[in-house]
Amino acid sequence: MKGETMERVSLQVYSTENKAQMQSYHLTKQQLEYTAHPIDALKKCKEDPSRYPVVILTGTIPAGFFVLHEKIGVRPYSKNPNAILLRAYSVQTAFQGKGIAKSSMELLTLFLAESFPKIDEVVLAVNSANDIAQQLYKKSGFRDTGRRINGKSGEQCIFSKVLNFK
Template structure:
């Protein structure tokens, strides 16, 4: 399992990726979220690979509004994370989140934490993040169109 910045050569294959139809409300699909990240001044589009096969997508953003939840510590926001429907329930998200810490340390060296929001109606993702060392801040983010979200933070100082 590797995480790679989405370059032009990877783009077409990554655009095909999507979670299940009922899950897209939690993350979007790459056909929307990859072009949005490319247009965005601070978003960094990242694909999850198993060997040479793209199997998931995420975006990192050091200037996302949810970074405010870690102030004064600088953080990077994890957004738009999903595993393609054909590749779910095979441990890919668990391993991708494990790879995320060294990836962020290498590409976003200013960040002292990773911050994300997860829908209160998405216990599978919330459990995954908690097992990966994300701490529930106890705060509820109400900015999204899909209902309230827990705010989780993974400090980077402890590796």
């Protein structure tokens, strides 16, 4: 049933209750060219307290994952001290094409307002060859800043979304 969201989508800060489900989180080889597997991202989160792992749930099932990175992590992407970096974003293969990515992006602003009220900008780096992800981010209010950096899989486009909570 492509194009149909299964259950209500929500964002939740990662907890150890999600650990077993993250072990079986599936991404294709092609996806892994562009993003980190949640298990690898979680290891980095353990080492760096300025990284906050977030699970995208459909009902109670983890369908996706991303990390919000503050402070030093965001500096290569924005000079704004109130910016946060969105990184390691993915939706499991079995959940793609169901509107989950779109829903998670729609929920992101409210999630940030509640969890990080001082944040007024979200930035991310997306591979220049990853057209599908670029379209998702643009439809979700991100704009291409025109800045480029070199990433593990080639050129990365820096996208930004200004947040207006007030």
